[in-house]
Every structure is written in structure tokens, then in C-alpha cells.
Amino acid sequence: MRMRNLIRILAMTMAVCLGALAPADAQDDAGRLHKEYQVKAAFLYNFVKFVQWPGAQALDHTHAANICVMGTDPFGSILDIFKQASSSQLALNVKRGITDADIPTCHILFIARSEEDRVGQILAIARNNPVLTVSEMKGFADKGGIVEMVKTEENIGLFSKDKINLRINVKVATAEGLHIDAQLLEIAAEVMR
Numbered sequence: 001m002r003m004r005n006l007i008r009i010l011a012m013t014m015a016v017c018l019g020a021l022a023p024a025d026a027q028d029d030a031g032r033l034h035k036e037y038q039v040k041a042a043f044l045y046n047f048v049k050f051v052q053w054p055g056a057q058a059l060d061h062t063h064a065a066n067i068c069v070m071g072t073d074p075f076g077s078i079l080d081i082f083k084q085a086s087s088s089q090l091a092l093n094v095k096r097g098i099t100d101a102d103i104p105t106c107h108i109l110f111i112a113r114s115e116e117d118r119v120g121q122i123l124a125i126a127r128n129n130p131v132l133t134v135s136e137m138k139g140f141a142d143k144g145g146i147v148e149m150v151k152t153e154e155n156i157g158l159f160s161k162d163k164i165n166l167r168i169n170v171k172v173a174t175a176e177g178l179h180i181d182a183q184l185l186e187i188a189a190e191v192m193r
Helices: 001-019 029-050 077-085 100-105 113-126 168-173 182-187
Strands: 064-070 092-095 108-111 132-135 147-156 159-169 190-192
Touching: 029 064, 029 077, 029 108, 029 132, 029 147, 029 159, 029 182, 064 077, 064 100, 077 092, 100 113, 108 113, 113 132, 159 168, 159 182, 168 190
Parallel strands: 064 092, 064 108, 108 132, 132 147, 159 190
Antiparallel strands: 147 159
């Protein structure tokens, strides 16, 4: 059953990714950027399904997943769809404008590039809390973040294809009490143990 769910979720993510496959001249930068953040939002949504939080933060206990964005929000209105994906069993709350004091209340903390100068401080606050830290900053997983989203671009003749790869730092996740499902680890480009 879980494998079928993973396949369905990955198919949805791939459909969004394939939407980014178009002649390079046909897509403007804003359209490509929008599609990139649709894919990244799909990953955030899927993290809720393939990560287990411990104790009081367990989704079975909270019945809500707090998806937080710290810094300048690159998603715009894309994350608003999470509210529609909420159910009576699990509410998906998107919280923007997160401060340092709010970090422990987050299940998933997306740290925007605007916070690059403070990333060490933010990760120090997140430590010892079961918070899945996610960012698109280069080297984020090496600095102690849990999930780094890496965009790669591949040109195929007249076509350009963007792909989002994951680097997952399981060592940090485990230290924070998080369990990342093996199926999610299988699709990661790199798993740091």
C-alpha cells in the first residue's frame, strides 16, 4: 500500500517536472521559476507522508503538520494549496514569517536563501527539536541541515529540463529523533549517514 502511494506521489511530482520540459525560448524565467517552486512544494507535501516525528510532535498526536517558511518566501501562493489538502485527520498549516522563537513549533522548516548569513544560528535553534530542516542553499546538508534541494539543469538539444534532487542528512535527522522512510531515501541523489 505504501509503495503504491509512493508511486502515485512520485508520478504527480514527475508530471509537474515534465511540465518544465519545453523549448528553452518558449518559457520565460518567471514561468520556469514558478514550476521549480511547484516541484519543491510537492516535495514538502510528500515529506509530511514519509517522515515520522517523535513523541508530542508525532502527527498522530498533533493532528496537524506545521510547514514553516523562514525568511523571504520564494513560494508565493503555491503553498496555499496545502490548506485544501488538509483533512479531518491531518491539518496542513503553512506558517510564514517565522521567528527564531517559533522554530520548535514547526514540523518542517524551509529556510530561505535570504537567511544564509544566519543558517548556523537557525540550525542551532532547531537542534534538539524534532524539526525537519529544508533549504535550497548550496551545502545546506553539509552544514547540518537535513534536506537540501538541489536544482540541476540539463539541456537536450533545443530543450531545457530542470530537475530537483535531494541530499538528505540522515545522521542529523536521527539525532533529532526523526525517522525518514527508506522509500524517500531511495529517491535521494545523496544520503549522508
